[in-house]
Amino acid sequence: MTKPNPQTIAAWTSLVTANRVLLDDIEYALKTAGLPKLSWYDALLEIEKAGAAGIRPFDLKERLLLPQYGMSRLLDRMAKAGLVDRQDVEDDGRGQIVRLTQKGRDVRQAMWPVYAATLTRSVERHLSQDEAAELHRLLKKLARTKS
Amino acid sequence: MTKPNPQTIAAWTSLVTANRVLLDDIEYALKTAGLPKLSWYDALLEIEKAGAAGIRPFDLKERLLLPQYGMSRLLDRMAKAGLVDRQDVEDDGRGQIVRLTQKGRDVRQAMWPVYAATLTRSVERHLSQDEAAELHRLLKKLARTKS
DNA sequence: CCAATATAGATGCAACTGCATCTACAAGAG
């Protein structure tokens, strides 16, 4: 058995904790403001980035690290809420193209200030810009799927 | 509105991604080995640390950062699986004390090698000991509840 | 002692997630 060194365990533990603390904080702020969950924000942003060309669900799920059925259902809910528009694509009879509606853009814009304010407060109270940059460097290195 | 600086956003985004990547990896390894989810491991470990004295659910939920109802139900499931033992405590008629059963200890021990091996592989392939230590330092700083 | 308030824990219900499987179309092999 491969025994991890203490730094590894400490890093992982603190990663999980930091993630949960900030996430709870952000989710709480969004809910209090009567806005959708953070997972919706990520999806809205990614779809918005795709612009008028739209994006295919299978592509979206890779970017959001969601399982296929999770993506399918998230789009269901967002479509029902009128935030996205799904239409069949003719090159591929199996697939569809997702685009943001105006309401989707509005909701994303409404979420951003709340999200940003909480994030700023949570991070910048504790870390300097340099520290945040260093953290980013290390985390990106950590998460490289292909080593 | 408080506008976050780019380092803040980058750090947060990479934190979420790294968390998800490693978590998926670990959960997959545990499931493949026919073992319980990681959240059970954390609870088992914390309860085991409490030893013969046991621990109160309200205390446990603080350590695990779980909501009260989440804790209640997790203990339900673990008790049903025979991993923990709940008994009423006489100083406080509302409360209970949770202890690990022998089976609980066995299961935690069975989980550890799988958990450890995956963690080691995922972290130590990408980060040196010093980098892991630095990551830990930054994340701990980030998650301090009280500034 | 009694009333008001606080704390420990459980629970009904709705929403969400995971898993397995299903349908529909696409692509390649013969």
Next chain:
DNA sequence: CTCTTGTAGATGCAGTTGCATCTATATTGG
């Protein structure tokens, strides 16, 4: 063309989570 295999997406069912509320006991203030 037709068969096999692959890919996009949906869905039934069971398990989990979130929210609000409930019960029971404890504590505090009069």
